[in-house]
Amino acid sequence: MIQKTKESLATSLKKIMAKKPLTKITINDLVVDCGVNRQTFYYHFQDIYDLLGWIYKTEAVGSISDYKTYETWQQGFLKIFQYVKTNKSFCMNTFNSMGRDHLEYFLHHEIFNLLINVVDEVSNSSSLSSKEKEFISNFYTFAFIGILTSWMKDGMTDSPENIIEKVERLVNGDIEKMINKTTQLHLPN
Secondary structure: OHHHHHHHHHHHHHHHHOOOOHHHOOHHHHHHHHOOOHHHHHHHOOOHHHHHHHHHHHHHHHHHOOOOOOOOHHHHHHHHHHHHHHOHHHHHHHHOOOOHHHHHHHHHHHHHHHHHHHHHHHOOOOOOOHHHHHHHHHHHHHHHHHHHHHHHHOOOOOOHHHHHHHHHHHHOOHHHHHHHHHHHHOOOO
16 A cells, blocks of 8 residues: 555656646645645655655666676666656656756666676676775766766657667776776786
8 A cells, every 4th residue: 555655646746747847846736636645645755856766766776676787787777768768758857957966866876786786796806996896886877877868968869779789889898998907906016
């Protein structure tokens, strides 16, 4: 029942965001559309931004959880792009509002988690410290977020598949090279 109520509130928020900027949406708008009372909303979420974060976490995270390896990271990124394209008005409304921080936080968190798994896998036999692994993962995380947000700003005209194909060509083998170069810096002369 709790999950169903959360999903109903999420559906209402997405529906209202198709017509109205996030900053103009009130709790009252949501509860009226959803058919619940204010107390029910506050039982589940602190505010609209908490609901927004829950939507991104539950809808998009589940779709990439199986793609956190060196062989499958491309499919994980493709799922993120497809989610954004499928939910274009919702994501663009978030992107163009105060909710942008929530979207960027979500993207950074999920992409970083995907990449840190890849870096851990590829660097398994190297002597990289956790700080070095985090640096490499952050480097690629910000690059991918930049590509995604640029694509969003440009109206999402290119297909997610085409973008991922280009990204794959650009970075194919680069994570391994970066790990090897970083490891080389620590070898005694």
